[in-house]
Structure formats: structure tokens, C-alpha cells
Amino acid sequence: MDILRGFKDILPQEMRKWQKLEKIARETLELFGYKEIRTPILEKTTLFSRGVGETTDIVEKEMYTFLDKSGESITLRPEGTAGAVRAYISNHLENYPFKKFYYIGPMFRYEKPQKGRLRQFHQIGIEVFGVQDPSVDAEVVYVDKIMLDKLGLTDLRIEVNNIGCPNCRPKYMKSLKNYFEKYREELCDDCKNRLNRNPLRILDCKNKTCRNIASNAPKIHEFVCDNCKTHYEAVKENLSKINVEFEENPHLVRGLDYYTKFVFEIITDKLGAQGTVSAGGRYDNLVEELGGKPTCGIGFASGCERLIELIDLGDNQSIDYYFACLEDYTTCLKLAKELADKLNKTTYIEYENRSLKSMMKKADKMNANFVVIYGKNEKEKGIVIVKDMKKSTQKEVKIEKFLENEVEKWQ
RNA sequence: GUGAGUAUAGCUCAGUUGGCAGAGCACCAGGUUGUGGCCCUGGGGGUCGUGGGUUCAAGUCCCACUACUCACCCCA
Known part of the structure; x- marks a missing residue:
């Protein structure tokens, strides 16, 4: 279609x-x-x-x-x-x-x-x-x-x-018409048409000959x-x-x-x-x-x-948090919701079942500032890993302390 | 409405006198059994715009059609 x-x-x-x-x-x-x-x-x-x-x-x-x-x-x-x-x-x-x-x-x-x-x-x-x-x-x-x-x-x-x-304007149009009428034969076909319908348009013609003729045409300022x-x-x-x-x-x-x-x-x-x-x-x-x-x-x-x-957009598109979620999405959704509500940060939760490596790649392509990793290990320990993509550092944060930690970071 | 050019992978494009459908980028996977950028290896993807014709053989030559692009025109 x-x-x-x-x-x-x-x-x-x-x-x-x-x-x-x-x-x-x-x-x-x-x-x-x-x-x-x-x-x-x-x-x-x-x-x-x-x-x-x-x-x-x-x-x-x-x-x-x-x-x-x-x-x-x-x-x-x-x-x-x-x-x-x-x-x-x-x-x-x-x-x-x-x-x-x-x-x-x-x-x-x-x-x-x-x-x-x-x-x-x-x-x-x-x-x-x-x-x-x-x-x-x-x-x-x-x-x-x-x-x-x-x-x-x-x-x-x-x-x-x-x-x-x-x-x-009618007076000017009339004068223009009289002027161009003298050169009727030299004008392009379009302009011959314009002569009757709207001689003003001849002034705007891109044809070389018409332009030359038009350059000596009466000027509107005189009328x-x-x-x-x-x-x-x-x-x-x-x-x-x-x-x-x-x-x-x-x-x-x-x-x-x-x-x-x-x-x-x-x-x-x-x-x-x-x-x-x-x-x-x-x-x-x-x-x-x-x-x-x-x-x-x-x-x-x-x-x-x-x-x-x-328009030239200088900077690239970016996102504040990419959630590399390997376990349960609901936990990530809760954290993302807090980031949006309390800190007004943009988030992207990955719902595709991908390897961590491919998610990191994707986060990089999206120009994410931070990646929140939540997998089996983290779930067992009740934490998330927050990785700073610009500095290439990461730390473990207890889920209950997550928001607190992030608020501190952006101050 | 008029004229010219183009049409091959998601994108940009190669494809020789007609002889197995290609590259780069992008995408996916692996190298690293849970960590991005650089690098290496592999992979998936095409009715070669559509329909006819010529030919043993057509992406390639011919015809028609369609779409796109640019210019004319017009206008923002």
C-alpha cells in the first residue's frame, strides 16, 4: 500500500x-x-x-x-x-x-x-x-x-x-500591458498568456529575454x-x-x-x-x-x-535512564515511575528479551546517561546496579534507597 | 500541465561486451557462559519498480506503464 x-x-x-x-x-x-x-x-x-x-x-x-x-x-x-x-x-x-x-x-x-x-x-x-x-x-x-x-x-x-x-494597481497594470504588448512576439509562451491574465507576473518570469524586457518596464512606484x-x-x-x-x-x-x-x-x-x-x-x-x-x-x-x-539540531538525542531488565519488569516500571514523577527524568524500559550485552549496546546507541541493571542476582540481593555510561562506573543500590540515591546525584 | 533524469538489501550505492545478486552502513549473533563505545568472526535480509518483448541466457538490450527526483510553472 x-x-x-x-x-x-x-x-x-x-x-x-x-x-x-x-x-x-x-x-x-x-x-x-x-x-x-x-x-x-x-x-x-x-x-x-x-x-x-x-x-x-x-x-x-x-x-x-x-x-x-x-x-x-x-x-x-x-x-x-x-x-x-x-x-x-x-x-x-x-x-x-x-x-x-x-x-x-x-x-x-x-x-x-x-x-x-x-x-x-x-x-x-x-x-x-x-x-x-x-x-x-x-x-x-x-x-x-x-x-x-x-x-x-x-x-x-x-x-x-x-x-x-x-x-x-489597475492603472499600473494597464501601463504594463501596453509596454509588454510592444514586445509580445519576443515574450515566452507563458508570458504571452500572462499578458492578458496578469501582466504583473511577467515581472517575475525567469526567462532571460522576458527579464531583459521587464527590466525596462514601467515601475509601480511611478503609479x-x-x-x-x-x-x-x-x-x-x-x-x-x-x-x-x-x-x-x-x-x-x-x-x-x-x-x-x-x-x-x-x-x-x-x-x-x-x-x-x-x-x-x-x-x-x-x-x-x-x-x-x-x-x-x-x-x-x-x-x-x-x-x-x-534546521540543524546540534546535539544528539539522549535519554536519562535505560532499564536493562532481565527479571521482572514491574520492579523496573516502579523505579521508572519514581524517576519520572519525582525527578522528571526520561526513562526507557527494555521489554525485549535480550542478552545484557545487547542491551548495553542499545543503551549506548540511545545515548543513555545511566543504565539500571536488574537481573537474577540483583533480585536475590534486593538491589539494582546503576551504571554511569559516561564515566564507565557502576554501583549497587538497594531498591528502597534507589530514588534517594538518584535525587542526591542530580542535585 | 511541460521537460529531463533515476528506479538493485532497511539506508547510500556498485554491478564490465548480456553468463550464479554485490559492497559499505544499519540490524542480529558470537568472540567476553551478566556489562556499551574500538576491533575481529559469522548471520539474516532482494520477485533487481511493474508488465510485456528479444535471447540458449536479461539487473544489463527494446517497448509500455508506474513511482520518485530535479527543473519549468506556481508558491510557503
Whole structure:
């Protein structure tokens, strides 16, 4: 029986990275006042088609959409923002003191799998509602960056751009279209298509010729309205003030329609073609478009699988006590229970019927600090042998005195 | 959706002009009759991705299919 294409088991060997990732993410985000929210993995299809945008690739060809038993069209969430916004509206979270949220969970997109790209993948993301002030844009970038720093990631680059709003972007799109129309014949096939559907995307094309043409294309900064312009400039100023280094990339484009004004990406060179580790921006019209009161918003999403690839666990996995049990397991279980209860130590009781030698080997492989040996001899004498694996010393301890002895050791 | 590459032990991979299925690591056991790491010896594990074809003979050559990987695309 094979696993589904683009889906992956996360095995215990890898789990420690996930636990570290989630722990650090939670700690960092909570530190800045963000509260966790968990929204359903399934939502009505219209939430995403309206939220993410009818003509986006995600909606057009990547969603897991099907009919439930009542005939309603439902979709496995392809991203987290739409669901968070829906939850914000339907739970009236505008009346809740905290307007900063974070989520961690699986997302689904029917894409061709590749390095850093799966059909079920996980994202950590944040959303802030109702704050217009450009300093919050800077906060969001900063929080993202600091989270990645704490995960020990290096060589990351932050790119930012202004993509305008529904007032000014159409003008820019029109100008872009006119410009590229002149070079229609030279553009790659994909870009010929983009010309009609979304000329913005041509800016992002990797084809050399298209790139050359795009380098002289009109710049959005010449078209954005005063509101967008002053906002964007203020965000950059704020970022500089809090010492967040960034580069402006006028060709930075988002594939989801809800973004407005300020957008950013955090990129690594270590993951090949899928180097964007984190990305986000403003979505000032999304809440209203999904039926809520006009409320602005901003957030980011990070790709967990991509982060996991970059996380390096320095130390090895270890365990405090390995119980090499040759006689009765119950006695060992009692001792292990005491260690867990009173000393908060990790234990592993060996239930496999192995030779002592093979158990010692196994303890060594598990990187055990101590081995408790309990066999026939020990049982007769009412003791256990506690061996210090690092020092290679051991001593006999009366079973009644075991806990006392260990408490002393860890003080 | 498009293109290229790959598919042999749990993992990483050798396998010559077609001629008995291999190594390293991991796992298990023994050397040490109850004590880890180093070392030595032995062992278990394979429908060579699947299905056809050519041939006395196919892991090897041919065809088809499937999966995986990378890139395009898209995005986190």
C-alpha cells in the first residue's frame, strides 16, 4: 500500500526538528502578543475562490475540491489566511482584545511535488487585524525574521515591494500591458498568456529575454497612489529604525489576489527553486470582501517543510535512564515511575528479551546517561546496579534507597 | 500541465561486451557462559519498480506503464 503522491510521513527521527520548530515559533509569537487560532482544514469552496482570487493558479488548478454528502462543494484549505479571516468575522473577534493571531497546521495544494513542495504541507503564519499604521508592517517582518533567527537559520534575505491597491494597481497594470504588448512576439509562451491574465507576473518570469524586457518596464512606484506610497515609504523607514535589513525588489509579486500595498518575502539560497521560506503582506480589503466590516489586515506564512530542511539540531538525542531488565519488569516500571514523577527524568524500559550485552549496546546507541541493571542476582540481593555510561562506573543500590540515591546525584 | 533524469538489501550505492545478486552502513549473533563505545568472526535480509518483448541466457538490450527526483510553472 503506497502513500499518496506528494504526501509524507513525518517519522520519529525527524520529529524532534518539528517539535523544535513549533516550540520556538510558539514562544516567539507569544512573546509579541500573538494568540494561537485553529481553524478547520475543510471550508466552503467559495471562501477560497473569493478570498484567494478566482484567477489565481491556486484556485484554478491546485485545490482539493469535492462535494460532501449533502452535495456542498468543500475544499481542503490551500492557505491559512482565508480561514483566519473567516473565523475573525464569524466569531466577531473584533470585540476580542487581542487582534494578533497565529496558526500552525497543514495546507493542501494539488501540485507536482518537488523539493520543498508537497501536496500536504504545513505553514506557520500570523495575522494582525485592524491596524493601519505602517509600523505594524515592520513588526510583522521583524517577528518573522526573529523567529527564523531563533531557529538558527542564517543567510536569509528579505525582499520587499509595494504592489499598490485597487485604486492604483489597475492603472499600473494597464501601463504594463501596453509596454509588454510592444514586445509580445519576443515574450515566452507563458508570458504571452500572462499578458492578458496578469501582466504583473511577467515581472517575475525567469526567462532571460522576458527579464531583459521587464527590466525596462514601467515601475509601480511611478503609479501608486499617494496613500500607498506614503504607507510603503513609512514601512521602509520603520524597518530601518529597528535595524531590519532588506532589499527592494520591484519585481516581487504575490500569487494571491488579496495582497495590497506592502509585501515581502524571506528567501534562502539553500533550497534550490523553492527558496522562499516565508512570505506575506497586507490585505486591506479581504475582510470586507469576505463579508465583514471594512478591516485592514497583514500577515505572513512560513513553509514548515522548508524550514525543517534548514534546521540543524546540534546535539544528539539522549535519554536519562535505560532499564536493562532481565527479571521482572514491574520492579523496573516502579523505579521508572519514581524517576519520572519525582525527578522528571526520561526513562526507557527494555521489554525485549535480550542478552545484557545487547542491551548495553542499545543503551549506548540511545545515548543513555545511566543504565539500571536488574537481573537474577540483583533480585536475590534486593538491589539494582546503576551504571554511569559516561564515566564507565557502576554501583549497587538497594531498591528502597534507589530514588534517594538518584535525587542526591542530580542535585 | 511541460521537460529531463533515476528506479538493485532497511539506508547510500556498485554491478564490465548480456553468463550464479554485490559492497559499505544499519540490524542480529558470537568472540567476553551478566556489562556499551574500538576491533575481529559469522548471520539474516532482494520477485533487481511493474508488465510485456528479444535471447540458449536479461539487473544489463527494446517497448509500455508506474513511482520518485530535479527543473519549468506556481508558491510557503
